[in-house]
Amino acid sequence: MKRADLHIHTRASDGELSPAEVVNAAVAARLDVIAITDHDTIGGLAEALEAARGGPVRVVTGVEVSSRQGEDEIHILGYHVAPDAAPLLAHEHGALxxxxxxxxxxxxxxxxxxxxxxxxxxxxxxxxxxxxxxxxxxxxxxxxxxxxxxxxxxxxxxxGDAGSAFVMTLLPPVRDAIEMIRASGGYAVWAHPDPVIFEREIHNFAEYGLAGIECFRPNTPANDAKRYRAVARELGLWATGGSDWHGPHRNRLGDFYIDAEEVRGLLDAVPHD
The missing domain is CATH 1.10.150.650 (DNA polymerase; domain 1)
Structure with a gap:
C-alpha cells in the first residue's frame, strides 16, 4: 500500500518547517505522496518540488483557499494547480x-x-x-x-472567533474560490467540512464545480467521515483525506495517512486546460 497525506502546511503559511524540511520529514515518515497546501499561497511549491525531485516522495501542487459562504468561513483545497496561473497569482496577491x-x-x-x-x-x-x-x-x-x-x-x-482581538477578514465567495482553482488548472476539494454546514451547502458547492470532499482526517468522527464519503459517491465526487499537518509540535508526520489507491482518480487527474 502506498501512503498519502494530501493536506500539509509549510512555513510559507503557518507551518513550522520549510518546504524542503517537510519533504525530508515525509521521506522519514515513509509517505509516498504528499500535497503542499499552504493558506492562500503557492510560495512553498517550487522548493518542495525541487526537494522531492528524483526522490521517493511525490509532491502534488496544492493550495488552501479561504472563502466565505454567507456568514461561514469555508476552506477549499486546490489540487494540481499551476503555480504560474494568472488567476491563482492574482488571488494570492490580494489574499496576502x-x-x-x-x-x-x-x-x-x-x-x-x-x-x-x-x-x-x-x-x-x-x-x-x-x-x-x-x-x-x-x-x-x-x-x-x-x-x-x-x-x-x-x-x-x-x-479565536469569540476573542477580544479577533478581526474578520474579507474573503471571496466559495463559488469564486472554486472557479479560481479550476481556472488555475486545479480541482477543488472542500477541506474539513463542518457537518451542519455540509448538509446545507454540499449540493450548492457541487453545482459550483467542487470535485471532492476531504472525508478523512485525524479529528473527523467516524460517523461524519462515513456520511461525507456516502455523499461524495452519490454526487460523483472524490473522497480525499489529509492530516492538516502544521509541524511536529502537534504530532508526527506520517501518523495519519490514507491509501493512495483510494484517491487514485485525483492523483492521476490531468490538470484543467
Whole structure:
C-alpha cells in the first residue's frame, strides 16, 4: 500500500518547517505522496518540488483557499494547480495583502488592551519564509512576548472567533474560490467540512464545480467521515483525506495517512486546460 497525506502546511503559511524540511520529514515518515497546501499561497511549491525531485516522495501542487459562504468561513483545497496561473497569482496577491492588514489590526486591538506586542514581533514569529500571515503567527508572537503561556491561551483569550482581538477578514465567495482553482488548472476539494454546514451547502458547492470532499482526517468522527464519503459517491465526487499537518509540535508526520489507491482518480487527474 502506498501512503498519502494530501493536506500539509509549510512555513510559507503557518507551518513550522520549510518546504524542503517537510519533504525530508515525509521521506522519514515513509509517505509516498504528499500535497503542499499552504493558506492562500503557492510560495512553498517550487522548493518542495525541487526537494522531492528524483526522490521517493511525490509532491502534488496544492493550495488552501479561504472563502466565505454567507456568514461561514469555508476552506477549499486546490489540487494540481499551476503555480504560474494568472488567476491563482492574482488571488494570492490580494489574499496576502488582506492577511497582513488583518494581522496589523489585531496587533492594534491588542495594544489597545494594554498587551505588549507589535507587528515586528509577528513578523519575527512568522520567519523570513512566511508569505501568508495568519493568527498562529500573532499567537506565537504573544507567547514569545510572555503575554500568554501558550498558543491555546492566545486563541482562547484574544484571537479565536469569540476573542477580544479577533478581526474578520474579507474573503471571496466559495463559488469564486472554486472557479479560481479550476481556472488555475486545479480541482477543488472542500477541506474539513463542518457537518451542519455540509448538509446545507454540499449540493450548492457541487453545482459550483467542487470535485471532492476531504472525508478523512485525524479529528473527523467516524460517523461524519462515513456520511461525507456516502455523499461524495452519490454526487460523483472524490473522497480525499489529509492530516492538516502544521509541524511536529502537534504530532508526527506520517501518523495519519490514507491509501493512495483510494484517491487514485485525483492523483492521476490531468490538470484543467
Amino acid at each position: 495583502g488582506r492577511r497582513q492588514e488583518r494581522a496589523r489590526e489585531m496587533v492594534r486591538r491588542l495594544q489597545g488592551m494594554g498587551v505588549t506586542v507589535d507587528y515586528e514581533d509577528v513578523m519575527r514569529a512568522a520567519g523570513t519564509d512566511a508569505r501568508a500571515i495568519g493568527r498562529p503567527h500573532v499567537a506565537r508572537a504573544l507567547v514569545a512576548r510572555g503575554a500568554v503561556r501558550s498558543m491555546h491561551e492566545a486563541f482562547d483569550r484574544y484571537l
